[in-house]
Amino acid sequence: MTENPVPSDVVNERSPSLDVDKIRADFPVLQRQVHGKPLVYLDNAATSQKPRIVIDKLSEFYSHYNANVHRGIHALSEEATDAYEEAREKVKDFINAESARNIVYTKGTTESINLVANAWGRKFLEPGNEIVLTYMEHHSNIVPWHIVARDTGAKIRGAELTADGRLDLDSLEDLLNEKTKLVAVTQMSNVLGTINPIRQITEMAKKVNAKVLVDGAQGAAHSPTDVREMGCDFYTFSGHKMCGPTGVGILYGKYDVLDEMDPFLGGGEMIDEVHLDHSTYKEPPWKFEAGTPNIAQAIGLGYAIDYLNNIGMEKILEHESDLMNYTMRRMNYFEDIEVFGPLGKRGGIVSFTMDGTHPHDIATIVDQEGVAIRAGHHCAQPLMRKLGIGSTARISIYFYNTTDEIDIFFQALHKVREIFGNVAERTV
Amino acid sequence: MSLNGLYKEVILDHYRTPRNRGELENPTFQEGGHNPSCGDTLELYVELDENDIVRDVRFDGHGCSISMASSSMMTELIKGKSLDEILELIDIFEGMMHGEAQFPDSDEYLDVASLEGIADFPVRLKCATLAWDSMKRGIEHYRES
Numbered sequence: 001m002t003e004n005p006v007p008s009d010v011v012n013e014r015s016p017s018l019d020v021d022k023i024r025a026d027f028p029v030l031q032r033q034v035h036g037k038p039l040v041y042l043d044n045a046a047t048s049q050k051p052r053i054v055i056d057k058l059s060e061f062y063s064h065y066n067a068n069v070h071r072g073i074h075a076l077s078e079e080a081t082d083a084y085e086e087a088r089e090k091v092k093d094f095i096n097a098e099s100a101r102n103i104v105y106t107k108g109t110t111e112s113i114n115l116v117a118n119a120w121g122r123k124f125l126e127p128g129n130e131i132v133l134t135y136m137e138h139h140s141n142i143v144p145w146h147i148v149a150r151d152t153g154a155k156i157r158g159a160e161l162t163a164d165g166r167l168d169l170d171s172l173e174d175l176l177n178e179k180t181k182l183v184a185v186t187q188m189s190n191v192l193g194t195i196n197p198i199r200q201i202t203e204m205a206k207k208v209n210a211k212v213l214v215d216g217a218q219g220a221a222h223s224p225t226d227v228r229e230m231g232c233d234f235y236t237f238s239g240h241k242m243c244g245p246t247g248v249g250i251l252y253g254k255y256d257v258l259d260e261m262d263p264f265l266g267g268g269e270m271i272d273e274v275h276l277d278h279s280t281y282k283e284p285p286w287k288f289e290a291g292t293p294n295i296a297q298a299i300g301l302g303y304a305i306d307y308l309n310n311i312g313m314e315k316i317l318e319h320e321s322d323l324m325n326y327t328m329r330r331m332n333y334f335e336d337i338e339v340f341g342p343l344g345k346r347g348g349i350v351s352f353t354m355d356g357t358h359p360h361d362i363a364t365i366v367d368q369e370g371v372a373i374r375a376g377h378h379c380a381q382p383l384m385r386k387l388g389i390g391s392t393a394r395i396s397i398y399f400y401n402t403t404d405e406i407d408i409f410f411q412a413l414h415k416v417r418e419i420f421g422n423v424a425e426r427t428v
Numbered sequence: 429m430s431l432n433g434l435y436k437e438v439i440l441d442h443y444r445t446p447r448n449r450g451e452l453e454n455p456t457f458q459e460g461g462h463n464p465s466c467g468d469t470l471e472l473y474v475e476l477d478e479n480d481i482v483r484d485v486r487f488d489g490h491g492c493s494i495s496m497a498s499s500s501m502m503t504e505l506i507k508g509k510s511l512d513e514i515l516e517l518i519d520i521f522e523g524m525m526h527g528e529a530q531f532p533d534s535d536e537y538l539d540v541a542s543l544e545g546i547a548d549f550p551v552r553l554k555c556a557t558l559a560w561d562s563m564k565r566g567i568e569h570y571r572e573s
Contacts, residue, residue, distance in 0.1 A: 358492035360466060361435075364552060368431050377467040390467040390490045419435050420493075 017319040018311065024400050026051040026307075037370030040405045040412075045190050045218060045349050045396030046374055047240045050304075054243055057303045061296040069295055070269055070286070084295055087302025088285075094305045095235065096226040097252050104258070104285040105298050108249035109217040110140040112236035113184070115251055115288060116213055117144035119261040120234075121182070127153030130179045132210070134159040134167055134196075135386050136189040139379040141215045145184060154181070161386060165192040165341040173204060180210040187219030191378045191392065192341030193324075193349035202231035211257065217241060221398075222320060222347060224313040233257050239297065244304035248297035251288070258284035265290040316399040320348040323397050327406050336417070340387060351378070351392040354413070357420045359393040365419060369412035433545030434552070435493070442497035442539065447504050450486045457573075459566030463554050468495045472503075472562050474570075482506050482514070492555050494546060499559035501540045511567050518560050525553050 024030050027049050032039050041049060061083070067076035069084045085100070092100045106112045125131070131145050135158050149156050157180075160171035167185070176183070183205040188195050202212045213234040219225060220235075221242035227235045235252040239245060253261075263270055263281050267290035272280040281287045308316065327350060331339050336355040354362060359375035366373055374394045377384045384390060395409060452473035462469045468491035475484040485507055487499045502521075506514045521540070523529025527547040531537035546556045 358496075360468075360492035360494070360552070360555060364434065364549065365431060376465065381467075384467065390469065415431075419431065420440070 017315045017322065018399060020319070020400060020402050023311065024402075026053070027400055028052055028055070030400060034370045034372070035368050038408075040369075040371040040408050042395040042397060042401065042405070042409060043372045043374050044241070044398040044401075045378075045394065047246070048221065048243050048398050049400070050245070051243055051307050053307055054245065054300050054304050058245060058296050058300050061299055066296075068292055080295055083299045083302070084293070087298050087305075090302040090305045091250055094225065094309070095220060095250075095252060096228055098228065098255065101283075101285060102252050102255055102258070104251040104253065104288045105293050106236075106249045106251050106288075107247050107294060108238040108240070109215060109236045110144075110249075112234075112249050112251035113141055113213065113215065114144045115264045116234050116236075116253075116261075117148040119264040119288065120211070120257070121145075121148035121154075122152060123260075123262045125149070125152040125154040125181060128179060129154040129181045130157050130175075130177070131155070132157045132159060132172070132175050132180055132183045134172070134185050135161050136165070136167065136192060136194060136380065136383050137184070137186055138190055138215060138217065139381070140217075141184050141186060141213075142382065158382070159185075161383075164343060165189070165194050167194065167196050167201075169197070169200065169204075172201065176204060176208045176210065178208055180205070180208050182211045182213060184213040184215070186215040186217075188222070188347045188349070189341070189380075189383075190218050190349065190396075191351050191380050191383055191394065193346035193351075194342055195345065195347055198230045198232060206231070218347060218349070223317040227252050239301035239304065242301075242304055243307055244301035245294075245297040247294040248301045250301075253284070255284065258288075261288075263290070264288050267291045269293075311399065319399050320397055323401060323403065323406065324348055324350075326403050327395070327397070330406065330410055334413075337413075340392060348397040349394065350396075351394045353389065353392055354416060354420075357416055359391045361420065362393045362413070362416050365416045366409065366412035369408070369415060371409050371412045373409075434549055436542045436545065438539050438542045439493065439497045442500040443493040446487075446496055446500040448486050448500065448507075449488065451488055452484060452486050455486075457566050457570040459562045459569065461558050461562030461565070463491075463495075463558060465554070466492075468492065468555065468558055470495070470499060470558050470562055472499075472559065472566055474563075474566060476511075480511050482509055482511075487559065491558065492552075494543075494552055494555040495558045498543055498556045501543070502559045502563065505536070505540055506563070511571075514563065515567060518564050521560050522557065525557060 029049050065076050065079040067080040069081040088100045088103050091103045131154055157175045160168045162168050198214055205212045211233040214232045216235050216237040220237040233254050237250050239248040270282055270287050270290040272282055338353050340351045363373050363375035376391045452475055455473040456476040457474050459472045470489035473486040477483045485503045487503055520529050520531055524544050525547055531541045543556055546552055
C-alpha cells in the first residue's frame with residue numbers, strides 16, 4: 001500500500017466545470033510557497049484569497065480618486081460616490097434584492113447582525129419575547145442576541161440538531177409560538193457544512209409573524225443567492241469571504257423593516273437635520289451608514305462580485321460540489337478519521353478529528369507541508385458542546401482549489417500519522 | 429524551524445503517557461485555565477504541606493500534545509518544591525518560550541528543556557504556557573486568600 005492510497009473508484013480528475021488553472025493564475029498569493037512547499041489554501045471559511053483585479057482596484061481608488069463620499073462637490077468626491085453607489089447596485093443584483101436601497105454597507109457579517117440586534121432588537125423586543133437560534137450558529141449570531149436579550153428581557157431559545165448534524169425542523173417547529181419575534185439562523189454551518197432549508201424556515205417563522213435573519217457568511221460566497229426567494233427579512237454576509245477586501249460586509253433588509261428601525265451608529269452622513277438637542281435621519285440604507293465608510297473596500301467588493309459573476313456562481317457551486325464529493329470519499333477511506341456533519345449534501349467544509357492526535361497538532365504538521373487548515377472550536381462553542389468535543393480540524397474549499405490540492409492535504413495527513421504513530425488505513 | 433524541534437520523542441511520550449494526570453480529593457488549592465481561542469482546558473490540583481511545599485499535584489483537561497505534555501512535565505518538576513522556587517521556574521519557562529532563558533544544565537530539567545523548540549512556533553506558545561500560567565495564577569490566588 002502506498003503512503004497516500006486513492007480508492008480505485010475515486011478518480012482524481014479536474015472538474016469539467018471550471019478552468020481552474022486559468023483561475024488560479026488570477027490569485028497572486030496562490031503562486032507563493034509556504035515552508036518551501038506550494039501553498040495549499042484550505043481555510044476559505046475563515047477568509048478567501050483575493051484576485052489581482054480586486055487588489056488593483058483598491059490601489060486604483062487610492063491612486064486616482066480617493067475622496068470622501070456623499071460630501072464634496074468636487075470631481076474626486078463625485079467619482080468616489082459614483083463608484084461606491086455602483087458597487088451597491090452590484091451587491092443588489094448579486095443577491096437579487098428589490099433595490100439598492102435594501103443594501104446597507106457594514107464592516108462584515110458580525111456588524112450586520114449587531115446592527116439588527118441593536119437597531120431592530122432594542123426597539124421591538126419586549127420582556128418575554130423569544131429569539132430562536134440554532135445549535136449550529138457562529139458566535140457572531142449568538143452573542144449579539146445575548147446582549148440585546150439581557151437589556152430587553154427577551155429570552156433565547158435554541159433549535160436542536162439531528163444526529164448527522166442537520167437542523168431538526170421538528171425541534172424548530174416546537175419552539176415557534178406567538179412569543180417568537182425573531183428566528184436567526186445560519187445558511188451554512190461553518191463547522192459542519194450543513195446547508196439549511198432557509199425558504200422552509202422562513203415559511204415556518206411567518207406563521208407566527210416572526211422576523212427571520214439569515215447569517216449568509218458561508219452562503220453568498222459559494223452559490224447563487226436570492227434573498228427574495230428565501231423570503232428572509234435580513235440577510236447578512238461578508239465581502240472578504242467572497243474574494244473581496246476585509247472591512248466591508250452587507251446587511252440586506254426588507255425596506256419596510258429597515259425603515260421602521262432606529263439608527264445604529266450616530267454621526268456624519270446618516271443625518272437629515274441636526275439641532276443641538278435633536279436630529280432627524282436619512283432614509284435607509286444611509287440612515288445606517290454613519291461616518292466615513294470603508295469606501296475602497298466597498299468598491300473592491302463590487303469588483304469581486306464582477307469577478308465571481310464572470311466565472312458564474314452556478315459553475316462555482318458545481319465545481320465545489322465535485323471537489324467535496326472527491327474529498328468526502330477520500331475522508332471516509334481512513335478509519336482513524338472521524339468526520340462531523342451530514343454525509344449527503346453539504347457545503348465545502350469538512351470538520352474532522354484523527355485518533356490520538358489533537359486538531360492543533362494536525363494543523364501545525366500539515367502547515368509545514370504548505371497546507372493551511374483551521375483547528376479549534378471555530379467560534380461555535382455551543383455546537384462543540386453538543387458534539388461532545390473541544391475542537392476539530394477543518395478544511396474549507398473555494399472554487400480555486402483542485403483535487404491535486406486535496407491529494408496533497410491527504411499526503412500531509414500521513415505526516416501526522418508518522419509523527420503520532422497511528423497508521424490506520426482502511427483496507428479495501 | 430522544523431517539526432523535529434517541536435515534536436521531540438520526550439514530548440510525545442509525556443503526551444501519550446501523561447504523569448500526574450487526574451484529580452486530588454483534598455487539594456490545598458485548585459486552579460483552572462483555558463485558551464478561549466482554541467478550546468484547550470486545564471484544571472490543576474495542588475496539595476501543599478505545612479511549609480507550603482508541594483506534596484502532590486495533579487492535572488486534568490483536554491488539549492493538544494504541547495499543552496498536555498507541558499502540563500505533565502510541569503507537575504513532575506514542581507513536586508517537592510516551595511512556591512517561591514516554583515515561581516522562579518515559571519519565570520525561566522516564560523523566558524525560554526521567548527528564547528531569552530534556559531533551564532540549568534541538569535537531568536532534572538531535561539524533559540522541560542525539550543519544550544524550547546516551541547519558541548520557533550509563536551502560534552503554539554499559548555499551548556505550552558497554559559499549565560505554567562495557571563500555576564502562577566493559582567499561587568497568587570492562594571497567597572491572597
